Amino acid sequence: MKTNFFFSKLLSVLLTLFGISIFVFVVLRVIPGDTITGTLGTDTGVLSPEQIDVLKQYYGIDKSLFGQYTSWMGSFLKGDLGFSFTTGLSVAKLTQSSLAVTAELAILGTVLGVIMGIAVGMFSARKPGSVRDFAGQLFGLLALAIPGFVLSTTIVAVMANKFHYFPNGLEYMTPWRNPWMNFQQMMFPALVLGIAVAAPVMRTTRSALLETVDKDFVRTAHGKGVPARRVQFKHVLRNSLIPIVTMTGIQFGYLLGGAVIVEKIFALPGMGRQVLDAINHREYATVQSSVMIFAILFVTINLVTDLIYRQIDPRIK
Amino acid sequence: MTSRVKEKSWLHYYLRSTSGVIGAILVFLMVLLSLIAAFKLYPHDPVLQDIENTLKGPSGKYWFGTDQFGRDIFSRCLDGMRRSMIVSIFSVAIATVVGVTLGILGGYFGRWFDSVVVRMSDVIFAFPAILLALAIVNSLGNSWIDTSLAIAVVYTPIFIRVARGPVLSTKEMDYVKSARILGFSSPRILVSHILPNVLAPIVVQIALSLSWAILTESGLSFLGLGTQPPNASLGLMVSDAQALAAFAWWTLAFPSLFITIAVVGLNLVGDGLRDSLDPARRNS
Amino acid sequence: MSLLSIKNLSVETAYDSRVLVNNVSFEIEKGEAVGVVGESGSGKTLSALSILGLLPRGVQISSGSILYNGKDLVTCDSETLRSIRGREISMIYQDPMTALNPVMKLGDQLREVIDSHQSNNSDINQMIFDAFKEVGIPDPERAFHSYPHEFSGGMRQRVMIAMALILSPELLIADEPTTALDVTIQQQILALVLEERRKRNMSMLWITHDLGVVANLVDKVIVMYAGRIVEIGSVERIFNAPQHPYTAGLLASLPKASDKNRTRLASIPGVPPKPWLVGDSCAFAPRCSRAIEQCKYTKPELANAGGTSSACFNRVGA
Numbered sequence: 001m002k003t004n005f006f007f008s009k010l011l012s013v014l015l016t017l018f019g020i021s022i023f024v025f026v027v028l029r030v031i032p033g034d035t036i037t038g039t040l041g042t043d044t045g046v047l048s049p050e051q052i053d054v055l056k057q058y059y060g061i062d063k064s065l066f067g068q069y070t071s072w073m074g075s076f077l078k079g080d081l082g083f084s085f086t087t088g089l090s091v092a093k094l095t096q097s098s099l100a101v102t103a104e105l106a107i108l109g110t111v112l113g114v115i116m117g118i119a120v121g122m123f124s125a126r127k128p129g130s131v132r133d134f135a136g137q138l139f140g141l142l143a144l145a146i147p148g149f150v151l152s153t154t155i156v157a158v159m160a161n162k163f164h165y166f167p168n169g170l171e172y173m174t175p176w177r178n179p180w181m182n183f184q185q186m187m188f189p190a191l192v193l194g195i196a197v198a199a200p201v202m203r204t205t206r207s208a209l210l211e212t213v214d215k216d217f218v219r220t221a222h223g224k225g226v227p228a229r230r231v232q233f234k235h236v237l238r239n240s241l242i243p244i245v246t247m248t249g250i251q252f253g254y255l256l257g258g259a260v261i262v263e264k265i266f267a268l269p270g271m272g273r274q275v276l277d278a279i280n281h282r283e284y285a286t287v288q289s290s291v292m293i294f295a296i297l298f299v300t301i302n303l304v305t306d307l308i309y310r311q312i313d314p315r316i317k
Numbered sequence: 318m319t320s321r322v323k324e325k326s327w328l329h330y331y332l333r334s335t336s337g338v339i340g341a342i343l344v345f346l347m348v349l350l351s352l353i354a355a356f357k358l359y360p361h362d363p364v365l366q367d368i369e370n371t372l373k374g375p376s377g378k379y380w381f382g383t384d385q386f387g388r389d390i391f392s393r394c395l396d397g398m399r400r401s402m403i404v405s406i407f408s409v410a411i412a413t414v415v416g417v418t419l420g421i422l423g424g425y426f427g428r429w430f431d432s433v434v435v436r437m438s439d440v441i442f443a444f445p446a447i448l449l450a451l452a453i454v455n456s457l458g459n460s461w462i463d464t465s466l467a468i469a470v471v472y473t474p475i476f477i478r479v480a481r482g483p484v485l486s487t488k489e490m491d492y493v494k495s496a497r498i499l500g501f502s503s504p505r506i507l508v509s510h511i512l513p514n515v516l517a518p519i520v521v522q523i524a525l526s527l528s529w530a531i532l533t534e535s536g537l538s539f540l541g542l543g544t545q546p547p548n549a550s551l552g553l554m555v556s557d558a559q560a561l562a563a564f565a566w567w568t569l570a571f572p573s574l575f576i577t578i579a580v581v582g583l584n585l586v587g588d589g590l591r592d593s594l595d596p597a598r599r600n601s
Numbered sequence: 602m603s604l605l606s607i608k609n610l611s612v613e614t615a616y617d618s619r620v621l622v623n624n625v626s627f628e629i630e631k632g633e634a635v636g637v638v639g640e641s642g643s644g645k646t647l648s649a650l651s652i653l654g655l656l657p658r659g660v661q662i663s664s665g666s667i668l669y670n671g672k673d674l675v676t677c678d679s680e681t682l683r684s685i686r687g688r689e690i691s692m693i694y695q696d697p698m699t700a701l702n703p704v705m706k707l708g709d710q711l712r713e714v715i716d717s718h719q720s721n722n723s724d725i726n727q728m729i730f731d732a733f734k735e736v737g738i739p740d741p742e743r744a745f746h747s748y749p750h751e752f753s754g755g756m757r758q759r760v761m762i763a764m765a766l767i768l769s770p771e772l773l774i775a776d777e778p779t780t781a782l783d784v785t786i787q788q789q790i791l792a793l794v795l796e797e798r799r800k801r802n803m804s805m806l807w808i809t810h811d812l813g814v815v816a817n818l819v820d821k822v823i824v825m826y827a828g829r830i831v832e833i834g835s836v837e838r839i840f841n842a843p844q845h846p847y848t849a850g851l852l853a854s855l856p857k858a859s860d861k862n863r864t865r866l867a868s869i870p871g872v873p874p875k876p877w878l879v880g881d882s883c884a885f886a887p888r889c890s891r892a893i894e895q896c897k898y899t900k901p902e903l904a905n906a907g908g909t910s911s912a913c914f915n916r917v918g919a
Contacts, residue, residue: 019437147532160563
């Protein structure tokens with residue numbers, strides 16, 4: 001029964017991905033065809049004939065709309081994600097390194113955010129309606145309302161311009177080359193993203209805890225003489241996990257979007273910046289493939305989250 | 318069947334929610350400021366430069382100080398708020414109408430139509446909001462209509478989902494089933510039985526979506542993909558402030574404050590509405 | 602000295618001080634089974650929850666003392682209370698569907714009781730298997746590794762009983778544990794509890810709204826109405842010669858096998874008042890067929906009349 005379910009879910013996901021590819025195709029095809037051909041050899045024009053050919057293949061220029069879609073999809077599925085003429089690299093190559101950066105950022109941000117969110121949520125839920133609860137909720141509200149770009153700009157203004165400390169101004173270092181520098185460069189952006197994640201996680205944690213604490217089985221646990229601390233973790237928190245995990249999964253996906261802005265401000269060479277640069281340089285191929293990859297990531301994460309919480313809740317099996 | 322016990326209206330409950338009231342005040346304030354800008358009643362022209370007074374702090378003449386071109390930040394904030402309001406209201410209006418219609422029709426009539434609707438919203442859900450808005454704006458253009466359309470597309474699926482849920486559960490209720498058996502026409506059932514249940518979550522979602530729309534719109538402007546200079550836009554002002562904030566804090570503080578207040582206000586209103594419209598009204 | 606002695610217990614809402622349980626006093630002797638009977642809202646459940654300090658959020662004990670072996674459970678420190686729960690005094694609850702942790706294996710939930718009290722037992726697992734067997738769970742090994750949702754209500758209730766009795770408490774508090782079960786299962790559970798009580802000579806406090814259930818179950822009956830005790834007596838005396846008109850009414854409303862077909866079940870007209878709204882009068886007076894003038898402006902107290910206790914100015918049979 002479990003494998004059955006997995007396969008039907010997989011099928012559903014594939015269908016969605018198919019829909020996504022069509023959607024991406026449509027959205028970006030709103031751009032008139034000659035603009036694309038126009039950019040194929042324009043001002044950045046250091047393209048070799050082979051490179052132009054690759055792009056033509058990729059776009060399926062001069063084919064019907066349907067033909068364009070199939071040639072794009074065909075290329076994409078074969079691993080040909082197009083060509084970026086500003087960098088002179090294939091999009092696939094570009095994406096390899098940029099994806100790693102965004103992934104690291106997203107993971108750090110999520111972990112940070114979940115820890116903050118659960119901590120503040122637990123803090124608030126202990127005494128609902130109290131001052132500490134109010135403080136916790138205020139934190140959640142502000143974390144939600146203050147835009148990531150505002151927070152980032154403030155950090156940059158204070159750190160870089162006032163204190164002259166700005167590791168992100170230096171060349172980006174991957175964790176394998178220089179772990180300490182990498183950490184410093186990831187620190188602020190991960191914090192900004194983490195705060196954005198913490199807000200909904202905190203809300204979910206708080207309401208889940210409050211709801212669970214009134215449940216009968218918590219009373220039974222107390223009534224058995226289980227120490228209060230253990231009741232908090234093994235009974236209350238453990239049963240609140242499902243909505244928290246679900247929310248985390250959703251947030252991880254949104255994080256990918258928030259990464260776009262944060263990567264720009266903190267000069268991280270991730271996928272978000274890749275898309276932005278591509279947009280500014282009118283590199284439609286790069287935009288198209290990158291957006292497609294984002295979507296695939298998002299869908300995959302949702303699938304994984306779904307599978308995880310089925311593991312946590314023995315009732316769904 | 319009328320109730321003999323006088324039911325307190327939602328407004329009564331709403332007014333008892335402190336956060337709801339505060340939110341309403343904040344939103345009202347922002348709308349007021351936007352209207353002031355709409356009627357061009359700001360103290361200075363937002364695009365008028367005053368070269369002799371660049372980057373001056375708040376003063377009697379320029380309440381929020383001036384930017385790098387000597388433009389009055391207060392007036393620019395008002396105008397920027399106006400733009401944000403227009404875009405968010407317009408985009409959420411579209412998203413609501415389209416999303417709710419699709420959600421209700423899909424949920425009620427079901428079968429293949431519903432599957433298509435759900436699949437379509439899953440597709441859109443697969444994209445992080447900013448990214449999708451970026452991509453669409455990239456294709457369409459920078460005008461406020463393009464931006465609004467982009468944001469509308471991004472937030473339509475949530476209205477589909479919010480509208481569809483209650484429809485699915487209400488559809489199974491006995492009183493709806495009996496109405497169908499009795500031969501009531503579909504539109505009539507939809508309007509008199511289904512719609513009232515759907516209304517509350519939709520209203521709450523409108524408030525929340527407005528707050529997200531403002532964040533998205535200012536995010537787009539920050540990236541340079543929304544309102545173009547010299548026109549005032551809150552996101553753009555923050556972007557300009559990146560280089561200036563260290564020694565001219567007012568260039569960052571005030572536009573940020575405006576965005577935050579608008580978002581906080583709308584969120585609180587959403588919370589207040591949620592608490593007052595939910596039949597299980599808790600007295601905290 | 603009694604095992605448990607409740608004196609002048611009052612419970613009210615925390616926020617607006619509405620009285621829910623009004624000046625309740627009774628004792629439970631070692632080995633004695635006491636039944637508390639009353640309608641919903643009579644305060645019987647809250648009184649029981651007060652003993653182990655399990656009142657829900659927003660409700661608190663406002664006055665009184667609960668003496669267990671000399672210790673006052675109302676004022677003692679939390680660690681003392683915790684050590685008594687599950688080991689010396691145990692409780693089972695009304696709804697078996699929600700009373701167990703859904704994400705914890707049953708074996709672990711029982712082990713938790715043992716671990717919480719550090720009973721030095723070498724083979725905890727064996728203890729748990731034995732406990733399961735004793736309450737009639739067919740496959741203890743499988744049950745050990747199962748989750749609550751894999752079992753029916755009746756089975757879950759058995760698990761709860763096993764959990765409550767595994768450390769052989771002196772007193773078992775049962776809050777309507779059979780109300781949510783099918784009638785046939787009810788009988789099984791009742792029989793199980795009776796048997797356990799007999800084997801262990803355990804004291805018991807049994808809460809119910811059904812007077813019929815306590816007939817063969819308890820030694821002493823306490824009748825509650827609108828937050829107060831209106832009658833206390835031995836089970837024989839209560840059933841044969843009830844003094845309070847409410848008790849008499851409850852008895853009359855029990856369906857009897859001897860009823861001829863189609864006689865209407867006698868019921869007491871009206872509904873019980875909210876405990877906090879009853880002033881200085883008898884709470885039952887508005888519904889009482891024996892009400893006299895005094896009932897309306899004086900609160901009747903429990904008074905001994907012929908070796909038993911009832912709060913009434915115009916007792917049945919007087």
